[in-house]
Structure formats: C-alpha cells, structure tokens
Amino acid sequence: MLDEGVWWEYLASEPSRSFYVFQGGPVNVSFSLIHSVDREGGAKLLWGFHSEVRGYDEVKPGDMVFLYATKPIGTIVASGFVVEKFEDRSKFWPLDYDSGDTWPRRVWIKVDYICVKEDVMGLLRECSQCSNNNCDACERLESYYEDLRREVSEVYRAGRGSIAKINDVIAERLQGVLARHCTKVSFIPLRDVFRALVEVGRGASTRPRDLEALILMHLTAGRNVIVSGPPGSGKTRLVRGLCETLGVECSIVTGNPEWTPFDTIGGRGVDGAFRPGFITSSIIRCWRSLKGSGRPELLIIDEINRANVDLAFGGLFTRLDVSHRAEPLIEDARGLGVADDVLVDGNLYVPYSFRILATMNSYDRAMLFKLGYALLRRFAVVEMRRNFNFKQNPEGWVEMVRDKVKTWRECDLKRSVDIQVIDRELKLSRPQFTDYALLDPTLHKALEESGGTLEVLGELAKRLGIGGAEELLDIIHGVACRMSTELSEYNVEITEAPVADTIKFITVATLLDREHAQQHLATLIDEAVSSYMIPQLDILADRVRAERLGLMLEGGKGVKDRVEALSREMRDLGLTRTSTLLRRLAGGVSVL
Numbered sequence: 107m108l109d110e111g112v113w114w115e116y117l118a119s120e121p122s123r124s125f126y127v128f129q130g131g132p133v134n135v136s137f138s139l140i141h142s143v144d145r146e147g148g149a150k151l152l153w154g155f156h157s158e159v160r161g162y163d164e165v166k167p168g169d170m171v172f173l174y175a176t177k178p179i180g181t182i183v184a185s186g187f188v189v190e191k192f193e194d195r196s197k198f199w200p201l202d203y204d205s206g207d208t209w210p211r212r213v214w215i216k217v218d219y220i221c222v223k224e225d226v227m228g229l230l231r232e233c234s235q236c237s238n239n240n241c242d243a244c245e246r247l248e249s250y251y252e253d254l255r256r257e258v259s260e261v262y263r264a265g266r267g268s269i270a271k272i273n274d275v276i277a278e279r280l281q282g283v284l285a286r287h288c289t290k291v292s293f294i295p296l297r298d299v300f301r302a303l304v305e306v307g308r309g310a311s312t313r314p315r316d317l318e319a320l321i322l323m324h325l326t327a328g329r330n331v332i333v334s335g336p337p338g339s340g341k342t343r344l345v346r347g348l349c350e351t352l353g354v355e356c357s358i359v360t361g362n363p364e365w366t367p368f369d370t371i372g373g374r375g376v377d378g379a380f381r382p383g384f385i386t387s388s389i390i391r392c393w394r395s396l397k398g399s400g401r402p403e404l405l406i407i408d409e410i411n412r413a414n415v416d417l418a419f420g421g422l423f424t425r426l427d428v429s430h431r432a433e434p435l436i437e438d439a440r441g442l443g444v445a446d447d448v449l450v451d452g453n454l455y456v457p458y459s460f461r462i463l464a465t466m467n468s469y470d471r472a473m474l475f476k477l478g479y480a481l482l483r484r485f486a487v488v489e490m491r492r493n494f495n496f497k498q499n500p501e502g503w504v505e506m507v508r509d510k511v512k513t514w515r516e517c518d519l520k521r522s523v524d525i526q527v528i529d530r531e532l533k534l535s536r537p538q539f540t541d542y543a544l545l546d547p548t549l550h551k552a553l554e555e556s557g558g559t560l561e562v563l564g565e566l567a568k569r570l571g572i573g574g575a576e577e578l579l580d581i582i583h584g585v586a587c588r589m590s591t592e593l594s595e596y597n598v599e600i601t602e603a604p605v606a607d608t609i610k611f612i613t614v615a616t617l618l619d620r621e622h623a624q625q626h627l628a629t630l631i632d633e634a635v636s637s638y639m640i641p642q643l644d645i646l647a648d649r650v651r652a653e654r655l656g657l658m659l660e661g662g663k664g665v666k667d668r669v670e671a672l673s674r675e676m677r678d679l680g681l682t683r684t685s686t687l688l689r690r691l692a693g694g695v696s697v698l
Contacts, residue, residue: 124169125277127270132244134199135175136234149295154209161269178248181255183221190214221288254287296546300618317494324486327614328428330462335490341465355403361412367420380442393448400540402459410464425456426484429531458543486637496626511584520583529559566616569624604638632681650694
C-alpha cells in the first residue's frame with residue numbers, strides 16, 4: 107500500500123502509472139456508489155474482484171481506474187486512483203460471485219469523478235438492494251445514464267472480464283466525458299493533503315511545506331488567513347500554491363485605497379441595476395462551484411492593507427466569521443436581480459466553506475492602512491517563515507506544563523468558554539450543497555462520529571498520557587489566564603473568542619492527524635496562541651512607547667518589564683513563537 111499521506115503527490119509525478127476499466131454488475135456497482143456517498147463523503151470507493159480474476163496482481167497504487175456498470179446501465183459511472191490493495195473475505199456486496207466467493211481481492215479508489223446526483227440516489231438505492239442485475243430498478247437506471255452512455259461508447263466498448271487495461275489517450279478522453287456529465291468530487295481529502303504537506307519534503311531535494319499545512323489548519327478551523335511579510339517574500343505564490351494543492355479555484359484582487367462597500371459588496375448603479383462587488387461575485391462563484399463540483403472557490407486579496415478594509419467591507423464584516431453565516435448577507439436578493447441558483451430561500455448567504463486568503467505587507471506601514479483588531483479577529487495572521495516546521499514536543503514537556511499551570515491563578519475564562527458552542531460552530535453545514543464549516547465532509551463526519559469536540563480532545567489527552575480533555579483545556583485556559591492576570595492593570599485581557607479559536611484549532615489538528623497532534627502539541631498551542639491571542643495584546647506596543655516618553659500614568663508603569671517577564675515565562679514553557687511576539691511588544695513594536 108502506498109502511504110496514505112503521500113499518495114496524491116505520487117499520482118502527480120509517477121510516470122509508470124497504468125490505466126484500467128473495472129467492470130461489474132449494476133447491483134454491486136450501485137451498492138459501492140451509495141456506500142461511497144453515504145460513508146466516505148464521496149471521497150473513496152470500495153471495489154472487489156473474485157479470487158481467480160486476471161490482471162489484479164498488475165494493478166498498483168497510483169493507477170487510474172474507471173468503474174463500468176454492465177447492462178442495463180451499460181456505462182462508466184466513476185473514476186479515480188487506486189490507493190490501497192488488500193484481501194478481505196467478509197461479505198460486503200449484495201451479490202456474491204458465481205462460485206460463492208465474496209469478491210475478496212479488493213481496492214480502495216480515491217474518487218475523482220462520480221456520476222451520482224441527488225435525482226438518482228433513490229433509484230441507485232433500489233438497484234443496490236435487488237436480488238439480480240436485471241431487476242426493474244436497475245433497468246430504470248438505463249434511461250438516466252443514456253447521454254453519458256452514448257458518449258462513453260464513442261470512446262470505449264466494454265468486453266469480457268473484470269479488468270481491462272487501456273492506454274492514456276482513451277483514459278484522457280473518458281475523463282473529458284465524465285467532466286461533462288458527472289460530479290468532480292470535493293477536495294482531495296484534507297487528511298491526505300495535510301499528511302502529504304507535513305511528510306513529503308523531508309528529503310534534501312524538496313522544500314518543507316509545514317507552513318502550508320499550518321495555513322490549512324487555520325482554514326479548516328474556520329478562520330480566514332492573512333500571510334504577513336515583506337514584499338517579494340513569496341506570500342502570493344504560497345497562497346495560490348495552496349489553492350492548487352487543495353484542487354480549488356481561486357480569484358485574486360489587489361488591495362486598493364479607493365475601495366468602498368460598492369466595490370466589495372455591490373450596489374445599484376446609475377441605471378438602477380444591482381451590480382455585485384468583487385467579494386459578492388466571489389461568493390456567487392463559490393456557491394456555483396459547490397453545487398457543480400462539490401468544491402468551494404476561495405478569494406485571494408493581495409496586499410490587503412493597501413485598502414481601508416474596515417470601511418470597505420461594510421456588511422460583510424460580521425459574515426467573515428463562520429459562526430454568523432447562518433444570517434444572510436443580502437436579504438430578498440431576487441429583488442436585486444441575483445440569479446436564483448445561488449440563493450437559499452431567496453436570500454444570498456456566505457457559504458460556510460468560503461474563505462479569504464490575504465497577503466499583508468509588513469514593510470512601509472506608515473504608508474499603508476492599519477487593520478483594526480475587530481477585522482483581524484476574523485483572520486489568523488501567519489507570518490511568512492520559509493523555514494517554519496512543526497517541532498516535536500520537548501521531552502517531559504506535557505508534565506512540565508501541567509505542573510506549571512497548577513501554580514497559576516485561575517480566571518473566569520474556564521467557566522465562560524462554552525465547549526458546546528464551539529462544537530456547534532465546528533459542525534455548521536449545509537450538506538445539500540456540500541457546504542461544511544470544516545471544509546471536508548469526511549472531517550465533519552469524523553467529528554460527529556467521535557461524539558464531538560470534548561471527545562476528540564479527550565482522545566488526544568489520552569495519547570499524551572494525561573487525565574482527559576479537562577486537563578488539556580486547563581493548559582489552554584491557563585496560558586490565556588496567565589497573560590490576562592499579569593496585564594490586567596493595563597486594561598488588557600484575553601477574551602473568550604480567541605480562547606475558543608485556540609480550542610477549535612487543536613480540535614481540527616487532532617481530526618486531521620492524531621499522531622501528528624500528539625507529537626507536536628507544543629508547536630500547535632504556540633501557533634494558535636500567537637495567531638489568536640497575542641493580537642489582542644497589540645495595544646501594549648503603544649503603551650511601551652508611551653512609557654518611554656514618560657506619558658504613562660502612575661498606576662500604569664512597568665509595562666515593558668511585565669511583558670518581558672511574560673515573554674521569558676512563555677519561552678520556558680516551550681511557546682517560542684509566543685515568546686518572540688511578546689518580546690516584540692516589549693520593544694514597542696506592533697505584532698500586526
């Protein structure tokens with residue numbers, strides 16, 4: 107078996123890949139299609155062959171395959187790539203082979219195109235329960251697939267046997283047919299993408315991709331992302347490359363100081379007609395992409411701080427937060443002439459899976475707009491660091507942090523941060539539109555089947571050898587409370603929202619890869635605190651500068667020393683990024 111974390115990169119580069127058509131009866135094919143949609147979110151499909159099948163031994167992970175349903179359906183109904191070969195004699199499909207075996211020579215296929223839409227699901231379910239391949243339900247599928255069957259037959263004629271090898275020209279033509287008639291499966295499963303990003307690139311000839319993996323975690327946890335760094339450092343290339351890796355379309359605009367809500371959201375022109383702004387247009391395209399291909403479309407805003415976005419984003423400001431997207435961006439949008447195909451109950455909503463990826467110039471700040479914290483609350487700010495990598499937890503780190511937290515004074519955050527609210531927000535979805543806050547339906551399903559956020563964190567705590575989810579949450583709450591307690595006399599505190607964001611981030615990290623989360627928890631907490639909590643402390647830079655000038659009131663002195671002491675304390679806890687940013691604030695330098 108090809109390692110699950112790297113198989114998709116192998117597909118893109120393996121020159122010896124072969125191409126096959128797998129053939130089977132409509133009852134078993136229908137059963138596999140239904141299982142793929144219901145149990146795997148359409149991401150993977152299970153297929154099997156009888157014990158004496160010819161050609162199975164030659165099939166290898168990475169090969170491209172097409173699944174052909176014999177008459178009465180008589181056409182290809184899915185395509186994808188082999189990701190695993192194995193033997194399993196347990197019964198899975200409704201109809202066994204003539205000799206009585208249960209199709210034990212099996213493959214998992216990563217689905218690329220699947221020819222299943224809502225209007226045929228009921229009929230496929232009926233066919234999948236038939237006792238023979240010529241039942242009425244399977245015969246009725248013949249007319250549904252008529253157009254697809256006609257075009258496939260112009261490229262490929264089915265023969266005898268369960269496995270037929272084809273050449274790359276036929277494979278490419280078949281993919282073209284499926285692209286016209288079938289659904290492109292949503293994302294390459296995010297678990298596979300994440301594992302590939304953190305595991306591929308460890309050799310000397312390839313670049314590390316941990317920074318892209320970090321950005322992916324923020325996106326999956328519900329945040330939009332700003333990548334900050336100097337001009338020419340590769341920020342735009344990084345975010346565009348991540349979109350390509352995810353297999354999603356993206357549109358790109360460059361920040362403009364003259365933007366108004368008319369440019370971003372839209373409004374009526376001089377002729378009275380409504381014209382959508384570029385963000386509204388991106389949202390519309392995202393809806394159409396979700397309904398057409400199962401994938402969202404993302405928006406890239408290059409040099410976002412060239413624009414006065416606090417003003418220009420207008421009514422979108424609140425909808426940048428996934429938790430507020432159950433409320434419409436534009437009510438009664440039919441009256442504005444917005445096409446019905448992107449509306450829900452006549453309103454235009456922002457999809458839960460819509461994200462903005464932005465870049466921010468960290469130089470020339472005096473000539474650029476400063477982004478307000480209320481806006482930045484909707485973003486994770488990630489500094490451009492080419493050599494970023496997830497570090498293994500230092501030996502004894504978990505025990506050391508637990509012991510340290512017990513010596514700190516508690517604050518109200520532990521009682522006021524509601525895990526049930528966090529759980530509901532992570533589970534926000536419109537499944538009929540393949541629209542999930544977690545971006546990937548398989549992650550959504552994994553969260554639900556695990557029992558929820560507290561159970562996911564409890565499993566991580568168990569792997570770390572600590573008492574449970576509560577002790578893990580104590581570490582997160584403890585870091586936030588420590589900073590709030592130490593800085594309370596300067597009227598600066600960490601509030602509930604960034605703590606909740608940190609908990610979401612750690613939950614998502616665990617859903618993506620439990621083993622990775624266990625081994626790199628110190629880095630994960632460090633990055634979450636840096637992105638979500640530290641920006642709330644940015645005002646301290648102004649107070650340090652005021653203190654230097656002797657402008658601080660008597661009760662507010664010593665801020666520089668206090669922040670430096672916090673920086674050292676966070677460093678001793680292994681939170682090196684947090685320590686660095688606190689040290690920057692102690693020097694009077696903004697972290698935003």
